[in-house]
Amino acid sequence: MKKQTGIHLPTHRPLTTVDVVIFTVKEDQLQVLLVQRGSADQEPFPGCWALPGGFVNVAQDATLLDCALRKLHEKTGVQAPYLEQVGSWGGAGRDPRGWSATHVYFALVPWQEVQAAAHTNVSDAQWFAAEKCITMKLAFDHHELFQATLERLRSKVEYTSLPAFLLPEPFTLPQLQHMYEVVLGRPVDKSGFRTRMLAAEFLQEVGTVQSDAPRAPMGYRLQHREAPVYFPRTFSPRGAK
C-alpha cells in the first residue's frame, strides 16, 4: 500500500520506557519494590506509587536489558540478579505525555543481597508485600503490569527452579523449599520436593553448612546462574483440579 521512497522515518515517535518488577522474599513474604513519584509540576501521577522504571536512554543503554539492569541497580544497588522479560505494553492512552510503550522485566533478588548493598537508602523506594501491592492503586497502567508479572512468576514457579534465585549461595534444600512455599502460598511436600530438585540436576553440593538447625544440612549452589531449569511437570497436590 505505502511504498517507501527515500528515507521515511516516523515524525512522531512513541515514548519508550522500561519497568522492572523487583521481587524478593523478606520476612517470609514475597515483596515488591515500588517507588513514589515526585511531585514536580506536570509530572503525571505525582506522589503515586509506581514500578521502578523510566525512559530508555539511547546514549546510555545499549539494549533494553541494559536499561533494565540500570534501573535495577539504581534502585537497589544489586548488580547481577535474575532478570527476565515479561512483555511489552504500549498504546496511546497509558501515559498522559503521549503514545508510549513500556518493556516490562521482572527481577529476583535475594533479600540478603539487597541488605548487603545497603543501598536501600533510596528514600523514595519501599518494599511492599505482593498481596498488598495487588490492592494498591499504582501510577499509569502499572497495576496491570504488576498483576500480569505476578501471574507469570507464580505460574512459572510451578515448573521451574526460579525460586533458587531468591537465595544467596550456598543454600539448603529446606531453605529452597521455603522459597517455593512463600511464592506459591501453599505448603509443599518435603520428600517429593527433594527428589524433584535432585532429579533436575541443577544443584551442586558444596558441603554441609552451619545453620540454627540441630543437624547440619547440605549446602548447594546453582550450576548455571543464567537461566532456570524446567521441570517436566508441574507441582500439583492431589486434590487440585
Added chain:
Amino acid sequence: MKKQTGIHLPTHRPLTTVDVVIFTVKEDQLQVLLVQRGSADQEPFPGCWALPGGFVNVAQDATLLDCALRKLHEKTGVQAPYLEQVGSWGGAGRDPRGWSATHVYFALVPWQEVQAAAHTNVSDAQWFAAEKCITMKLAFDHHELFQATLERLRSKVEYTSLPAFLLPEPFTLPQLQHMYEVVLGRPVDKSGFRTRMLAAEFLQEVGTVQSDAPRAPMGYRLQHREAPVYFPRTFSPRGAK
C-alpha cells in the same frame, strides 16, 4: 501533541516497530510469511527477506496489538486470527537508522482463510517453510526474532491447544492431530491424543462432517477463540528425556 511545560521528556527517542511472525500450515508444512524489502535508496537491507512489520503509527494504532493486527491484515487480508506477543527486542545496534525497539507477535492463521482472503497478491510477500526460513539470512535481527518465536510456538504446542487456531471450523480430531504432528514434527499417538483433547473440554461437537474419508468424522468448534487451553502435562513419548 507533546505539551512542553518544562518537563524533561527524552529528546532522542528510539524507533518503535512491530514485527509479526505469521504461521500457517500449507501442504503439510509449517510455513511463515516473509516480505521482501524494497530497493529504494538508503533503505536498510534492500531486497532482503524480512518479517512483516514496521513502525508504529501513533495516529493510526491505538495499541501495540492494534498495530500488529494492522500489519497482519495488510499482508494477508485476514482479520481476526490468533495473535500473541512473544516479547520485545531493542538496542542501539539492531537498525542502522538508530536505536530501535521492536515488539514481536506471532499469528496462527488457517491456510484456507488466507486463500479465501485472496489477498496473497501482495507481490512482495511469500510463504516459506519454517525449516527453510531458519536457514535464511533475514534483515535486521529478524533471524533471531524468528528463531525465538519458532521455539516459543513449538514448546507451547506441547501443552496447549494452539494448533486448533490453524484450522477453519468445523474441524475433526484427525485434522487437529495432523496440525500437532506438523508443528511438532513427529507422530502423535491417536488414542492418547483424543483422550487428552476431549478431557480438556475446549471442543464443541457440531455434528459429523463430510470428508474424503469413508467414515464421517465428528466436527468440532472451539468454545473460546480468544485463548488456547493449557493441558496439565506435556506431550512426551516414552523414550524422551
Added chain:
DNA sequence: TCAATAGTGTCTATCAGACAATATTTG
C-alpha cells in the same frame, strides 16, 4: 468383503503425592 479411516479398549510402567520412618546433631 475389502480397504480405509474413525474411534475405543486395555494393559502396564512410571511416578507424584502422601505419610512414615530414620539419621544426625545439640543441649
Added chain:
DNA sequence: CAAATATTGTCTGATAGACACTATTGA
C-alpha cells in the same frame, strides 16, 4: 536421651503412552 530438624523409604492411585481392537462407510 529428648528435641528438633534433615534426609530417606515405602505405598498407592492416577495416568500417559503403546498398541490392538472395533465401528462405519463406500466400492
